[in-house]
Amino acid sequence: xxxxxxxxxxxxxxxxxxFSAISQTTISGIVTENNGNPILGANVYLEGTYDGTxxxxxxxxxxxTSETGVQTLVVSFLSFENYSKVADISQLNNLSIILREDxxxxxxxxxxxxxxxxxxxxxxxxxxxxDVVTTASxxxxxxxxxxxxxxxxxxxxxxxxxxxxxxxxxxxxxxxGIRVFTxxxxxxxxxxxxxxxxxxLFDGITFSTGGYSAxxxxxxxxxxLLKTIxxxxxxxxxxxxxxxxxxxxxxxxxxxxxxxxxxxYINLAPYIALFxxxxxxxxxxxxxxxETVFRRKFENGLLKVYAAxxxxxxxxxxxxxxxxxxxHYQLKNYNFYSNTSYSGILAxxxxxxxxxSYTHANTEVELIEDDxxxxxxxxxxxxxxxxxxxxxxxxxxxxEQFLTDFTEDFKGDNINASYAYQNNISxxxxxxxxxxxxxxxxxxxxxxxxxxxxxxxTLSPRASFAFKTSxxxxxxxxxxxFYQQPNSEVLKFAQDLQxxxxxxxxxxxxFTADNRxxxxxxxxxxxxNLVTYDxxxxxxxxxxxxxxDGYAQGIDLFWRDNKSIxxxxxxxxxxxxxxxxxxxxxxxxxxxxxxxTHNLSVVAKYWIEDWKSQIGFSYLFGSGRTYTNPxxxxxxxxxxxxxxxxxxxxxxxxxxxxxxxVSVNNALGFSNINGYQxxxxxxxxxxxxxxxxxxxxxxxxxxxxxxxISDDETDNQLDKL
Amino acid sequence: MKNLLFxxxxxxxxxxxxxxxxxxxxxxxxxxxxENKANEAANLFERIAIAEPIEWLPPFYVxxxxxxxxxxxxxxxxxxxxxxxxxxxxxxxxxxSKENSELLxxxxxxxxxxxxxxxxxYGMKYGGKVTMLYxxxxxxxxxxxxxxxxxAEWNIGSAKFFGTSIEPFCNDVKRAIELFKDFKPEGxxxxxxxxxxxxxxxEENCK
Numbered sequence: 001x002x003x004x005x006x007x008x009x010x011x012x013x014x015x016x017x018x019f020s021a022i023s024q025t026t027i028s029g030i031v032t033e034n035n036g037n038p039i040l041g042a043n044v045y046l047e048g049t050y051d052g053t054x055x056x057x058x059x060x061x062x063x064x065t066s067e068t069g070v071q072t073l074v075v076s077f078l079s080f081e082n083y084s085k086v087a088d089i090s091q092l093n094n095l096s097i098i099l100r101e102d103x104x105x106x107x108x109x110x111x112x113x114x115x116x117x118x119x120x121x122x123x124x125x126x127x128x129x130x131d132v133v134t135t136a137s138x139x140x141x142x143x144x145x146x147x148x149x150x151x152x153x154x155x156x157x158x159x160x161x162x163x164x165x166x167x168x169x170x171x172x173x174x175x176x177g178i179r180v181f182t183x184x185x186x187x188x189x190x191x192x193x194x195x196x197x198x199x200x201l202f203d204g205i206t207f208s209t210g211g212y213s214a215x216x217x218x219x220x221x222x223x224x225l226l227k228t229i230x231x232x233x234x235x236x237x238x239x240x241x242x243x244x245x246x247x248x249x250x251x252x253x254x255x256x257x258x259x260x261x262x263x264x265y266i267n268l269a270p271y272i273a274l275f276x277x278x279x280x281x282x283x284x285x286x287x288x289x290x291e292t293v294f295r296r297k298f299e300n301g302l303l304k305v306y307a308a309x310x311x312x313x314x315x316x317x318x319x320x321x322x323x324x325x326x327x328h329y330q331l332k333n334y335n336f337y338s339n340t341s342y343s344g345i346l347a348x349x350x351x352x353x354x355x356x357s358y359t360h361a362n363t364e365v366e367l368i369e370d371d372x373x374x375x376x377x378x379x380x381x382x383x384x385x386x387x388x389x390x391x392x393x394x395x396x397x398x399x400e401q402f403l404t405d406f407t408e409d410f411k412g413d414n415i416n417a418s419y420a421y422q423n424n425i426s427x428x429x430x431x432x433x434x435x436x437x438x439x440x441x442x443x444x445x446x447x448x449x450x451x452x453x454x455x456x457x458t459l460s461p462r463a464s465f466a467f468k469t470s471x472x473x474x475x476x477x478x479x480x481x482f483y484q485q486p487n488s489e490v491l492k493f494a495q496d497l498q499x500x501x502x503x504x505x506x507x508x509x510x511f512t513a514d515n516r517x518x519x520x521x522x523x524x525x526x527x528x529n530l531v532t533y534d535x536x537x538x539x540x541x542x543x544x545x546x547x548x549d550g551y552a553q554g555i556d557l558f559w560r561d562n563k564s565i566x567x568x569x570x571x572x573x574x575x576x577x578x579x580x581x582x583x584x585x586x587x588x589x590x591x592x593x594x595x596x597t598h599n600l601s602v603v604a605k606y607w608i609e610d611w612k613s614q615i616g617f618s619y620l621f622g623s624g625r626t627y628t629n630p631x632x633x634x635x636x637x638x639x640x641x642x643x644x645x646x647x648x649x650x651x652x653x654x655x656x657x658x659x660x661x662v663s664v665n666n667a668l669g670f671s672n673i674n675g676y677q678x679x680x681x682x683x684x685x686x687x688x689x690x691x692x693x694x695x696x697x698x699x700x701x702x703x704x705x706x707x708x709i710s711d712d713e714t715d716n717q718l719d720k721l
Numbered sequence: 722m723k724n725l726l727f728x729x730x731x732x733x734x735x736x737x738x739x740x741x742x743x744x745x746x747x748x749x750x751x752x753x754x755x756e757n758k759a760n761e762a763a764n765l766f767e768r769i770a771i772a773e774p775i776e777w778l779p780p781f782y783v784x785x786x787x788x789x790x791x792x793x794x795x796x797x798x799x800x801x802x803x804x805x806x807x808x809x810x811x812x813x814x815x816x817x818s819k820e821n822s823e824l825l826x827x828x829x830x831x832x833x834x835x836x837x838x839x840x841x842x843y844g845m846k847y848g849g850k851v852t853m854l855y856x857x858x859x860x861x862x863x864x865x866x867x868x869x870x871x872x873a874e875w876n877i878g879s880a881k882f883f884g885t886s887i888e889p890f891c892n893d894v895k896r897a898i899e900l901f902k903d904f905k906p907e908g909x910x911x912x913x914x915x916x917x918x919x920x921x922x923x924e925e926n927c928k
Contacts, residue, residue: 041760041761041764043764043767043768045768045771047771048771048772049768049772050742050745050746050765050768050769050772051768052764052765052768053764054760054761054764076767078802078803078806079799079802102802105798105801105802106797106798106801106802107798233849233850233853234849234850234853562841569841607841612883612884653883655883656879656883656885710849
């Protein structure tokens with residue numbers, strides 16, 4: 001009996017003695033911040049073991065371990081960088097450990113001179129993705145929403161982005177890092193154009209009004225970066241019934257891939273029959289468009305294929321001071337755009353991005369008796385690598401190629417002519433992001449471009465620096481050189497030119513606290529090598545040169561607050577602009593007609609819980625724009641009256657998946673004047689007659705019903721409106 | 722006979738000694754959490770997660786504790802740092818364990834933190850996602866009271882927002898309470914709480 005117990009007893013004794021035989025070592029020390037403050041609750045442990053503890057309120061720690069030999073001690077704590085020390089276990093006592101703050105934090109200074117972001121999780125974000133589509137004056141156009149930001153100029157009849165004294169061509173648009181060559185739908189010369197792409201495909205928008213990254217070239221004033229959604233949340237079908245047309249969308253999802261398809265048909269004929277505008281339409285604006293995005297996830301990357309097609313046509317007779325019977329104008333435009341990109345992780349700390357786009361645009365215009373047929377085929381290829389050395393130092397470099405092939409056939413009464421050019425540009429860029437601490441960050445970049453057409457090499461340095469002035473405020477400065485080829489209006493006639501150049505100097509101050517943001521930005525922009533010519537318009541017999549120059553300077557202010565008043569979110573933008581240039585056929589340096597001195601916008605949104613409604617308000621003000629009065633001495637010497645417009649919208653949630661949306665642009669019916677057209681020849685008294693350039697319609701009404709069908713029965717299209 | 726008893730006792734006590742470090746560590750971390758030492762518990766779970774890269778429960782608990790702590794956080798910078806950490810550990814757990822209803826609930830809770838922080842911004846963005854995650858969880862584990870309860874709580878919140886009836890979701894909560902009575906978690910250290918919360922929700926919303 002007793003004997004049988006013995007082995008077990010022995011075993012137990014052996015076990016206990018075995019335990020006690022293992023020697024215990026004490027690991028101890030103190031963990032503090034840079035400034036000596038102790039850190040409470042940091043996790044201190046030997047990597048790969050269970051041995052460890054949390055620091056106490058004095059920052060000290062102490063624990064026992066039975067491990068021996070060389071071990072790795074790790075200290076981790078939220079918003080600090082991990083600390084690790086490899087040493088023999090006997091060396092790990094009475095340690096004094098200082099944790100470095102993690103710069104990958106919202107509290108770190110952000111380089112934001114010049115740029116506005118619409119995203120969720122960013123401190124520099126001034127707009128939320130929803131704003132792009134809930135701003136009253138924007139009518140669901142992402143460009144329209146950006147026009148309520150400072151730095152843009154009110155050119156109501158155009159609809160494109162005019163940034164800081166630059167014309168609309170000086171802003172380039174990129175989708176997923178790849179350039180869009182023809183971003184706007186055509187329109188008549190008295191009604192604003194819209195962006196071709198539906199806003200709900202994008203979940204991130206960065207709008208830079210200057211000083212942008214070396215990755216982006218061929219833009220003198222501004223870039224607009226759109227990022228498509230990586231992964232749709234669920235399968236759904238969307239139906240839109242609008243006063244101007246119909247829309248249909250469907251999203252399908254699989255484990256690794258998804259596809260979204262949208263189609264829209266817009267026809268203004270019924271609207272114009274009800275509310276006739278100033279145009280004499282023969283065939284009101286009609287557009288058919290389709291878009292699709294396919295996404296596929298791989299082990300280490302994401303592939304996106306985006307394609308869009310649209311066809312637009314209209315025909316009308318436009319008023320003209322020199323042609324009492326009007327000018328007959330007919331337009332047919334076909335546009336195809338596709339964009340493929342892959343982004344992924346190449347190896348540890350290496351990221352790769354590759355993308356390509358192809359655009360085919362065809363425009364047939366009939367102007368009085370002339371036929372003009374333009375065809376443009378363009379491509380953009382880009383490859384970029386990014387190396388993450390640490391949270392404090394990252395570097396990227398890449399190469400890209402732009403290809404453009406343009407032809408125009410002109411058939412007039414007496415002339416038949418063809419113009420063509422090929423514009424190929426190769427670019428190389430590199431950029432370093434350096435974060436010294438949460439308070440100081442730099443970005444240094446360099447971009448080189450070679451133009452085949454001009455046989456010219458340009459080099460653009462870019463630099464920006466940001467410094468945190470207090471917990472909630474920061475200063476940034478930026479400098480950069482930017483080059484851009486002239487547009488097809490010029491290149492089709494002349495190719496012996498130079499790239500146009502701007503230099504940007506920007507000083508930005510930003511204060512952010514508690515759902516309020518204030519920004520002020522001072523800038524100066526110098527233009528050189530602008531295209532000049534000696535005729536009224538660029539024509540084949542003009543003498544072209546690259547000798548124009550100019551400047552733009554001013555201040556942009558922005559204030560947004562969704563805290564002070566319950567359920568109201570509002571923002572104010574004000575821009576002051578002083579600009580002159582001597583280019584095109586200007587006899588002297590003058591302020592162009594697309595640039596005005598003062599611009600103000602006020603946007604407010606009010607959520608009424610009881611009515612399940614959001615009411616939106618926006619007010620746009622632009623001071624007068626210049627025009628030349630040939631009856632007086634001078635050039636661009638007079639100004640139109642100020643521009644004013646108040647827009648209202650109302651979105652009503654009938655049920656979680658049904659929304660009724662109503663909007664009115666220029667609700668108070670201000671009569672705005674965009675400029676004047678003077679007759680080419682004086683009348684018998686030597687006086688030049690004029691005609692005011694009025695918008696096609698002073699007001700615009702929109703009614704839409706949006707219905708989403710999905711399994712979960714809660715998703716809706718509110719984010720589209 | 723006496724001998725046999727002794728051996729049995731010895732074996733039991735022996736197996737007590739031979740409890741694996743993993744089991745000891747997990748028990749200690751759960752105990753710390755039970756003593757309201759959430760930070761220390763999370764730290765210990767984090768150490769276990771690093772030492773045992775094939776177990777999904779340690780990263781799950783790190784993420785779970787961090788997510789729960791983030792409800793009600795008003796400081797945007799702090800919230801984002803915590804939520805980023807919670808997401809890192811959630812992803813780790815998801816990489817180890819697929820088709821796991823607890824991880825789906827946690828992912829839904831993670832998104833709900835953002836919706837609760839700023840409904841105007843995140844309600845639209847994440848609302849559909851949360852609903853979908855719960856649906857997936859219900860499909861995987863239709864009789865798990867924890868799935869039912871969390872899903873019902875979210876649905877009650879949405880129904881209140883849209884002004885529709887919460888009646889069907891109250892019934893779900895009642896059903897969850899019934900199911901909690903015989904609830905056996907799938908494995909050791911699996912989360913099992915929720916009965917008290919279910920009773921509270923019923924008390925506060927469904928009268």
